[in-house]
Amino acid sequence: MAPIVSVSNLVKTYASGFQALKDVSLDIEEGEILALLGPNGAGKTTLISIICGIVNPSSGTVRVGGHDVVKDFRETRSMIGLVPQELTTDQFETVWNTVSFSRGLHGRKPNPAHIEKVLKDLSLYDKKDNMLRELSGGMKRRVLIAKALSHEPRVLFLDEPTAGVDVNLRKDMWQVVEKLRETGVTIILTTHYIEEAEEIADRVGVINGGKILLIEDKKDLMKKLGRKELRVDLQEPISSIPETLSSYDLTIEDDGHSLIYDYNTAGERTGITTLLTALAEAGIRLKDISTRQSSLEDIFVELVGARA
Amino acid sequence: MNLEAVKSIYFFEMARTRRTLLQSVVSPVISTSLYFIVFGAAVGSRIQEIEGVSYGAFITPGLIMLTLLTQCIGNGSFGIYFPKFTGTIYEILSSPVSMTEIVLGYVGAAATKGMMIGLIILATASLFVDLSIAHPFVMLLFFVLTAVTFSLFGFIIGIWAKDFEQLNLIPMLVIPPLVFLGGSFYSIDMLPPFWQAVSHFNPVLYLISGFRWSFFEIADVNPIVSFSIIIVFLAVLMTLLTWIFRTGYRLRN
Numbered sequence: 111m112a113p114i115v116s117v118s119n120l121v122k123t124y125a126s127g128f129q130a131l132k133d134v135s136l137d138i139e140e141g142e143i144l145a146l147l148g149p150n151g152a153g154k155t156t157l158i159s160i161i162c163g164i165v166n167p168s169s170g171t172v173r174v175g176g177h178d179v180v181k182d183f184r185e186t187r188s189m190i191g192l193v194p195q196e197l198t199t200d201q202f203e204t205v206w207n208t209v210s211f212s213r214g215l216h217g218r219k220p221n222p223a224h225i226e227k228v229l230k231d232l233s234l235y236d237k238k239d240n241m242l243r244e245l246s247g248g249m250k251r252r253v254l255i256a257k258a259l260s261h262e263p264r265v266l267f268l269d270e271p272t273a274g275v276d277v278n279l280r281k282d283m284w285q286v287v288e289k290l291r292e293t294g295v296t297i298i299l300t301t302h303y304i305e306e307a308e309e310i311a312d313r314v315g316v317i318n319g320g321k322i323l324l325i326e327d328k329k330d331l332m333k334k335l336g337r338k339e340l341r342v343d344l345q346e347p348i349s350s351i352p353e354t355l356s357s358y359d360l361t362i363e364d365d366g367h368s369l370i371y372d373y374n375t376a377g378e379r380t381g382i383t384t385l386l387t388a389l390a391e392a393g394i395r396l397k398d399i400s401t402r403q404s405s406l407e408d409i410f411v412e413l414v415g416a417r418a
Numbered sequence: 419m420n421l422e423a424v425k426s427i428y429f430f431e432m433a434r435t436r437r438t439l440l441q442s443v444v445s446p447v448i449s450t451s452l453y454f455i456v457f458g459a460a461v462g463s464r465i466q467e468i469e470g471v472s473y474g475a476f477i478t479p480g481l482i483m484l485t486l487l488t489q490c491i492g493n494g495s496f497g498i499y500f501p502k503f504t505g506t507i508y509e510i511l512s513s514p515v516s517m518t519e520i521v522l523g524y525v526g527a528a529a530t531k532g533m534m535i536g537l538i539i540l541a542t543a544s545l546f547v548d549l550s551i552a553h554p555f556v557m558l559l560f561f562v563l564t565a566v567t568f569s570l571f572g573f574i575i576g577i578w579a580k581d582f583e584q585l586n587l588i589p590m591l592v593i594p595p596l597v598f599l600g601g602s603f604y605s606i607d608m609l610p611p612f613w614q615a616v617s618h619f620n621p622v623l624y625l626i627s628g629f630r631w632s633f634f635e636i637a638d639v640n641p642i643v644s645f646s647i648i649i650v651f652l653a654v655l656m657t658l659l660t661w662i663f664r665t666g667y668r669l670r671n
Contacts, residue, residue: 162508162511162512163511163512164508164511164512166666183514184420184514184516185514186514187512187513187514188514190512192508192509192512194505194508196505198504198505198506198508199504199506200504200506201504202434202437207433211426211430212509212513214422214423214425214426215422215423215426215427215509215510215513215515216422216423216513216514217420217421217422217423217514217515218422219422257509
């Protein structure tokens with residue numbers, strides 16, 4: 111199946127000379143949730159802005175639903191909904207009017223039933239006659255999502271949707287995203303929160319310095335790059351690692367009460383069995399054993415640090 | 419043509435006028451009434467007729483033009499600058515709307531608002547002076563063309579402006595002197611020859627003169643020349659706007 115969004119060799123150099131995107135290429139499949147991770151200034155917002163038509167590309171092509179975003183902008187923009195990073199709202203408009211305005215901008219005839227559904231789905235319906243300035247930050251964020259959904263888009267861009275919102279609201283937002291996915295909408299979100307990508311994304315892209323460092327299925331990525339940590343709690347503390355265990359990459363923690371062993375899940379042998387045997391042979395008695403999977407955050411830091 | 423979008427922008431802009439009725443309508447009516455009291459009644463009663471027209475009536479087209487230009491530039495520039503300032507412009511730029519449709523929506527609303535207030539000023543003026551319009555269609559032509567042209571001018575200022583100071587620079591510092599020195603309150607025949615010549619470089623002179631001709635058939639310059647000047651200015655603005663659309667100047671960069 112052809113990708114719903116296809117970016118090829120995209121370059122953006124701003125008038126100041128700053129090159130925000132350097133030969134970026136990526137495909138986004140219909141119905142997936144793609145999380146784009148990257149530090150500030152990585153090029154995430156510029157990439158989204160070009161796909162949505164807000165910023166002109168310097169070179170390269172972007173196709174949405176098979177249409178070029180510059181030549182066939184009417185087709186592509188009709189398919190796209192955008193929730194911007196900043197809480198940009200018309201403070202003196204009512205929720206209903208501003209969402210209806212967005213639908214009209216996309217050339218869709220008024221459809222109060224659809225607007226009502228969108229507002230109800232986002233728990234905004236009881237606020238429909240409120241002016242935006244009367245709403246909390248979280249509610250305003252929902253209004254921006256409602257505006258983006260007002261014209262029934264096939265692709266939804268969420269630029270840092272949970273930036274600056276509290277933990278509860280963030281989890282609410284994830285539920286909203288999950289519900290949207292069930293309706294078949296393709297979702298691309300940029301985020302600083304690795305936890306967010308880990309929680310809701312199907313695929314993860316890492317962008318830094320205007321380049322896509324990788325795009326991988328989230329599970330594959332964690333399997334491929336993920337490291338695991340074996341923690342061995344000891345009955346008696348030790349002050350140094352015995353000579354017979356020096357071939358293992360061990361570190362002592364908790365004042366000698368624990369040994370930490372790092373291993374790669376992708377490796378042929380993890381070395382756990384031989385380590386445990388060696389520990390027994392060295393006369394070290396174990397109290398407990400636990401393992402911890404490295405998070406996406408560890409992977410991200412590792413990637414950005416290594417390739418930046 | 420995305421007519422739904424044009425309608426949405428147009429009515430969204432018009433809704434703001436309703437919300438700010440006092441500032442949008444009442445304020446220009448009060449200030450124009452003051453002009454009529456001061457210049458028409460107090461000062462005008464001591465000034466003889468100009469080419470057979472009472473002074474109060476003579477200044478009416480100029481006052482309407484002053485309001486029309488100020489309002490159209492103000493509304494046209496604010497309409498596009500405000501979304502740039504608040505950031506809501508992202509929505510316009512990411513919608514399936516061509517720049518022509520954006521202009522139709524914003525400039526159409528700005529021109530409508532300017533004309534509404536211009537007509538209110540005309541109605542207010544008729545309370546103070548006896549007015550007759552010799553060529554109503556010509557008057558309407560000048561009225562609409564001026565409103566559209568200067569709303570477009572305002573729109574370009576709104577795109578160009580990076581802050582509120584720049585936004586107000588032309589409407590506050592350039593337009594009022596041009597209107598006052600463009601024969602709003604006098605015929606340029608009253609000026610010494612040197613200043614008469616200088617006045618011909620003032621584009622607003624042509625607007626006021628042509629507009630006044632449609633009322634009283636008296637003009638400082640030939641009405642056809644006046645009409646041509648507006649068309650030339652409109653063409654210059656359209657060319658500038660085409661360049662802005664093509665390059666994305668201060669919108670898509």
